[in-house]
Every structure is written in structure tokens, then in C-alpha cells.
Amino acid sequence: MQAGENSRRRFLKGCAAAGGVAVAAGAVSTSVEARETRSRPAEALGLLYDATLCVGCKACVAACKTANKNPAEFSTLDKLWDTPLDTTGHTFNLIKMYRNGTMETKDAETNGYAFMKTSCMHCADPSCVSACPVSAMTKDPVTGVVGYEASACIGCRYCVAACPFGIPKYQYDSPTGQIGKCELCRHRYKDGNYSACAEVCPTGATLYGKTSDLLAEAKRRLALKPGSVTVYPRGNISGGKDQSYEGYVGTYKQHVYGETEYGGTQVLKLSAVEFEKVGMPNLPPEAAAAHSETIQHTLYGGMLMPIAVLGAMTFIAKRNVHHEDASDAVQPDASKEEA
């Protein structure tokens, strides 16, 4: 063994070399810019859900099942009809109910009730797309629709864990389970159809169209006087036949949910009850995907840092390993006796 002093000097030299590499690698990495939160594409498609217009008929839930060929799910003993309690791998859209006290008044926070649609928000900067290791989750560059491709998916469920809205769901009941989520009925566009939930909504509570049009419509409603009368479009706000009707203006919270959350979503929501109380999380304007990819690209952008560190480690290891190889040659191989 080497003398203590020599060994210590070598150790310190090793430390100095490793430190130098870290500094150099850090200098390289600072040139990589932070990944900003993305915004919606110009032609982004989406939905506007206005909880004050929703009557809880669940026609959208049934239409979604048919459009996506999903089986009924039961939560009651008699199993008479589709009664899912949450979105699942087989239920992509659900109307949930807020209840308080006597439940006398619709859209009242106390002693009232209210509805809320649960389905994919089609984020401008989706966590699921960033998380997916095999590009099974995709964001269409034109429509911005967040789609899923089962044939690419490895079933790791990182998308399920990543989504702040709890939207991608996995089919645990199958050995070949897939992820199930709303894809804004993108498979129905070629036949001239649009999102089934908006097609069937009798009150226009769920409205389909370009998110830019939907955002303008949402802001128009927030500017109206509660209780006054206005015209509500139904179906597709960005085209198709006029199905509008006159109705009363609700007592909205002055907040278009999805305008800025996580960089904005393509599905927007209006409500008379606090959004957190109806199950919509309070989210910052920066997307988690941007934070995650900033780290990822800072460390691995162009593989500069790993290659720099690997180069330095190879240099140091070559010196140190070589030294011990020599001693290997001096002594006869001990394992021969057992072999």
C-alpha cells in the first residue's frame, strides 16, 4: 500500500479534478435556456363548459360512451344502467355534482348544488405528453388535441401520475389494459362531426369550437349582469347551424378556468361555485412540464454535460485502474487453485 501522504495527495488531486469537471460542466449547461411554458396553438380546438347552464341530464356522458365504444360501468347493485362514479379507463367524460346543506338552490355554494364536467382539459403544455417515454401521448401541432396511441404505449402510467386533473386512466381489469382519456372525438372529425358531448348538450352548457372563440364567449358572459337575458349558442360555436336560444345570465365567479392554469388549457370552464370546491385544482400559470423539461435539458441538452463528465472520469479512471493492473500481473492468479 502507498504511504499515507502520497495517498492523500492523490485523493486531493482526484477531488480537484472532479471539481474542475463539475465547474466546466456547469458552465456548459448554463448556456441551455430554461424551457418556457408553451401556449395554445392558434387554431386550438376545445370546449367551453358553463356549469350555470348544465342541468345534469348526463346526455353528454351517454354520447361519449357511444362515440368511444366504451362499455357501461356500474356502481349500484341492480346494474340497470351506466353509473360510473368517476372517469375511468372506460369512462372519458362524467358530470359530477357539488352538494351543500339542504341543496335547495342551484349554483349556490351554501345550501345548494352545482354540476361540473370532468374530462380532459387538453392543456397547452400537457404534463402527460412530457411524461410519456414513448410518445404514446401526443399533442396535435394544429388542433392542440392531446391524443393517445395504444399501439405505442408501454403501460407505465406515468401520464396517470403526472396529470394534475387526474384524467388519463388505466384499465387495470385487463392483461392488455390501455390508457383511456377524452381525445375531443378527433376520430369523428372526418365525418363532419365534432365532440359528441357538445353535439348532444341540450342547453349549450358544453360548447365546442376554437378555444379563441370559446374564450371570447366566456369573457362576454362574465361581463353580463347576473339575472339579465342573453343569447346562448349551442353545439359548435365556430361553425355549423345556429342553434342559439335566450336564457338568464348566471352569477359567475369572475374566473375563466383554463385561461391561464398551467399555461392555459383548451377546455375552458365557468362556474358559480368556487372552482376548488367543484374539484378543479388551483394551478399556477407555469406548467410542471416546463419545470421538468428545464431540468432535463439543462442536464442532458446535447448530451454535453454527461459527455464532459464521462471524459473526465475516463481520464481519471485510466490512470487509477492502470496502476492496479500492474500489480495484477505481478502476482500469480489466486483463483487457479480453485479452478
Next chain:
Amino acid sequence: MAHSHNTSHGAPAPVGGNLMNAATTVSAVLIAVMLAVLITRFIFGLGAVTNLNDGYPWGIWVVVDVVIGSAFACGGFSVAMLVYIFNKGQYHPIVRPALLASLFGYTLAGVGVIFDLGRWWNFWHIFWPGYANPNSVMFEVAVCISAYIVVMWLEFSPAFLEKWGKHETKKKLNKVLFFLVALGTVLPMMHQSSLGTLLVVMGVQINPLWQTQFLPLIFLLSAIAIGYGVVLFESCIASSAYRRTIETHLLDPMAKIMLGVLACFLIVRFGDLLVRGALVEAFKPTFIALSFWVENLCFVAPFLLVGSATARRNPAKLFLAGVAIMLGGIFLRINGFLIGYDTGPGWTYFPSVPELLVTIGMFAIEILGYIIITRRFPVLPREADHAFSARS
């Protein structure tokens, strides 16, 4: 590893002895039970045997078998860094046993992932251009761990080559060994940090006590410290089980290095919590806060146990310090991935019995493999030489 020995150290030699004993029999039974559960899982799906749900899509097969399992497998990485990067040649006798444990830990973590993948037959997509998504932290983790498993088998192969008398092959391998060693330090740095980064994209669902941009550094530092802790643990167990001399002359200074890494870890960990103002969460009357304090008590305990030079010569205290840091690593990871993960009201998760049986079976494979290989292949330092080197 490749250099079977140094002039002053005990050369690695098989321990020998009978392979049929209580430990191997129990391990074999546990492995058989695990296989039965896995057959059910592959025929009927994940829901048939696990308590996984859409609120907790990742259970112990991911968090324990992969995230914690691979952190426990950092002994090889941590010791190899000491020997080959910082040129501390005196630790050479423990490189091979540490690497063996790492090899098992990582290989099983890699295999364990397959059990958890819902669409496992597509696994190759991760490595395939066109499918692979370099923005995904999971992509980085998967590619990096796979590469490291290959590198470690090559690093460890001299043990097999010696046994089978393939000295020419061993010589050739020795020529490129320095590069394998370099890869073997860089790859774990990459994926052990990324295992922490995995949480970042989960955003506000992770409690502020664990959600930070410093997750990669926190996970990396903890993994290195755990690596030394695991070596303390394993050395004590191996010495006791095989009735061998304990390598206190190596474990004492290594424990000191471990405390140094652990101190860096705690400075980063609490510095980050203070700067972000997240520490208030730790003083709320919640189970999450309690779990946070248990985690950090485990990380502080080694200072109390082996802080003094006298204590570091006490094998029992070295063992306990190793156990404490391993527990800290378990809590950090379970807290981040499960206890501090809140996906909304109504969701709960606790592993099912079959899920636990698979995780237990994985550890049984590790124990069985360790016994078979150390008894039949040259891994642990030869006892007589070793005793001599301890005196010198």
C-alpha cells in the same frame, strides 16, 4: 473487480460450503410464491393482484422494487468512485462484493419494471427512435438504468472469467476496464438524480416538502450516502453470516466519508426547504409532517451513532448507522412518491398481500443469488490474506 487483487489485499476467493441451508430454502420458497402471483398478474391484469388505482397508479412495485431497490444498489457505484476516481486503493477488497449487490439490485429493478408495465410487450419502444421521447424523465431513467445494468455485468464478469479460467478474455476486458469504470460512475449519477426528477412533472400534486427543482441533487446525494450505508450493512451481515473478520479498518474511514456526503445532503435538503419557505408544512399536525420528521431523523441518526472515532470502530454501531441511512432513503422515496403525493380526495393506496409477496420475492432472489455467487465465485476477499492485510 477486474484486478482480482492488490499485492497487499486479500484476493477474492469463493467462500465455499453447502448451498442447501435454511436461508436458501426459505428464499426459494418465497421466490416460488412470487412466481405464482406473477403468473396471475400476467393472465388477469394488474388489478387482479395489486391495489393500484388511478389515484395511485404507482405502488410498491415501482417505488420499492425500482426506486428504493436501485438506491440500495448504489454500493458498487459509491465504492467504485472511492477506489477508481478518488484513488483510495485500500477499499479495493470491498469493491467486488459491493458490485455484486449492486448488480443484483439493478438487474432485479430492471426486471421488476416489466411486472409493473401494463403493456410490457412494447417495452422496446423506449429505445426505438420514433417512439423515444427525450423530453420524458422516464425515458432518461429507463435508458440509463438499462445501460448501467450491461456495464455492471461487464465490470463484474472477471469474477466469472476467473472461475471458468478464461484468462485471455479477462486480459482483453482489463484493457477497456477503465472506460467501463468511468461509465459505471457517470450512469448512476444520471439516473439516480433523474429518479428524483420524475416527481417534478407531477407538479402541485407533490407536497412542497418534496416538490423542488433540487430533487435531482437531493436524490443523487442521498443515493451516494445510501451506497456507503448499504456497504456497512452488507459487510456486517456477510461477516456475521460467514463468520469472517469484520473489515473495521475499511469501514471506519468509509463511514466518515459517508457522514461527509450525508452532511452535504442535509445542507442542500434543509437549505432548499428554508429558501422556498416549505418548512411550514413540516409543522402542521399531519401524518405527512410526521413522516417527514421520521425521514430526517433517520438521516441525522448516523451522526449520533458513528460521529466519534471510537464509535466507528464498533461494528454494531456501524451496522446501525447503515440501517438508519437505508431507512432514511426508504422514507425519502416513499414520502415523495406515495405519502406526499395527493391526487385529490377519495383515493387511497396500501399494497395488497400479493403485491407485498412479489416485493419480498425480489429481495429473496437477491439473497439467494448473493449466497450462491459468494460461495461459488471469487467475490469476497480470501480470509487468511485478509487477516494478514488487516494487521499490516
